[in-house]
Amino acid sequence: MDKRAEDRIERLEENVAHLTRLAEDLSGIVARQEREIARLGRRVGLLMEREAEREASQEGTIPLADQRPPHW
Structure with missing residues (x-):
């Protein structure tokens, strides 16, 4: 094998x-x-x-997940 081929393999x-x-x-x-x-x-x-439990424990509020976004 010539030097070029050996260099290429290396x-x-x-x-x-x-x-x-x-x-x-x-x-x-x-x-x-x-x-x-x-x-x-x-x-x-x-x-x-935790947030769902906190929201559920607050009476008279609508859970954040059930509120419509302000752009509706």
Whole structure:
């Protein structure tokens, strides 16, 4: 094999190693984001439940979720 072919193969191997590392790094980032989104979703759900309970406990008011938006 001539020198040019060896150099080209070496560059390709370096690129593959770089892309493999990048894919592994991105996979870790996506996994962390997935956990964070799930955690935030749970927190939003809890906040919505608390707000619904608060609104239900106030007599004589229309729950915010049942009110028409001001532009109607």
